[in-house]
Amino acid sequence: MTDPRAPRTAEDAVAGRVRALLERDGWTQRRFAAAVGLEETKLSKSLAGRRRFAADELVRIADVTGETVARLLHGRDGARARTAVPTGAAAAAAEPDPGREPGGTHGTRGRILDAAWELIADHGYHRVRTADVARAAGTSPAAIHYHFPTRSELLDSALRHNVRLAFDRQVAELDTIADPHERLLRLIDLQLPDGALLRREWSIWIQVWAESAIDPARRELYWDAYDRWYRSIAMTIADGAEAGVFVSGRTGALADQLTALVDGLGIQVLAMTPRAGTDRMRALLHDFIDRAVLAAPARTERTENG
Template identity: 75%
Template sequence: MPDIHPAAGDTEVAGRVRDLVERGGWTQRRFAEEIALEETKLSKALGGRRRFAATELVAIADRTGVTVNWLLHGRDDARGRTAVPGGAAVTESGDRTSRGALARGRILDAAWELIADRGYHQVRTADVAHAAGTSPAAIHYHFPTRSQLLDEALRHNVKLAFDRQVAGLGEIDDPHERLLLLIDLQLPVGLVLHREWSIWIQVWAESAIDPGRRGLYWDSYDRWFRSVLMTLQDGADAGVFVAGRAEVLAHQLTALIDGLGIQVMAGTPGTGPDDMRELLHDFIDRAVLARPHGAGAEDDPSGTEHG
């Protein structure tokens, strides 16, 4: 993932990160360890002598509880190249520096990992308490019902994807390149993305039998759909993608991503992230990209020869 060029300026971004470090009571060394960054690189970035990479901003946002959008622009809802969460999918904003926020964050992180790895119905409150290093009473205080843990796990998914996309897509002007990266950022590659996909699949299954969960699911999925739609519409406006079909193509492309992702996660023989990427690129080449000017007769969908 490339370094990003924040619209708010490197100085402002560094200042916001410095403020988070100070309010959290971290030393630079400890904070660097928390986000898996060399201390010298963190020091240079905080001093404005180097730019935070996209992956570093995502790690900072995840550890502190803020969004990458806030780090870059000072606002969670700043408009960019990816859709902002709305409705029930909106997560609580703010850093995790207070005692209560830190405890809640640890519980949510533990629950998200356990649900993703073991399955929602196999995770007990006691398991979450043990993993978070707290008591079952503390779990019930922050999350009165076990069902709320799954809801918050889904909201956490939305935040992770939102942060990743804001950090990675911000400076990519070419809509085709941006669409390909948007897909790459959602492929089930690596532990975090596998866990995200696991949570999504479980929420799909629960929503199929529990109408009460569908509102949150719809709002969460809507953010992803709007992000794809925005990219397709930008490409159509620029003449890179076919015109007048952005919404239809967004439905087709997101459905294809869902289906292929489920096959990869299920370990279907002959499937994998690379195969998924190849099939998605093939769909984009055939259905999304505008036909080049001067295409030959063999490329004319009407089959009419021009003499």
């Protein structure tokens, strides 16, 4: 016999998980709506299963509650999603943030991490002082040293924060996109250094690349974090090849080429290289996908139809 309390749709299941978080942390709907920047009527409809939470809303809910988007959508972090699941050191980085406290308020560690992440991204790892982070986080230098004993640990934590931001956003955005071509184009859009958040993520990545080149101790987390992004691209290309949308037998080579192209173009944009920009970056990446990734019939049809 079917349990009448069981969720009938994916929207019901997500709504039930969010309702449980509100109950767990003592939120009222009004306070929670304000905290995640959502109209109270829309929140009410979503909690009742009559409206799907938008991707950006799920990301904000995960941030406020300290959960992950994967848990909100599927009930666990290891669920099969349309983006690769982090492994190794990056898996711990994508776990719920221990710096968040019940009720959606930031704990001291969470405030320090948010402040440090922004300062490092905007001003550079070697130019940020402990006093700067303490001032931005509204705490003391002693508290910084308590949670992050060394500067190296602070940068590692900033990278972990980057991993979680990217993972949550990609899971939320790609969850409902079944078409591999559309999903690959969306993955590219999610990686463009466009807007303050993405430019900060890119800034952190570039700094970690530079530090990893001279500090072997930092490489494992970087490798694992980058591997998740690479596998997301590779699994999308493999899905497209299986569906006959992308060329077959070249998944690894195409993933290598596409990720390298994204990296190189992204660095040019961040460095404000003449002629570089997010629009040009998108156009060049789409051109590569059209010429090298799409199956020949799809390319021919696109050419004939303009």
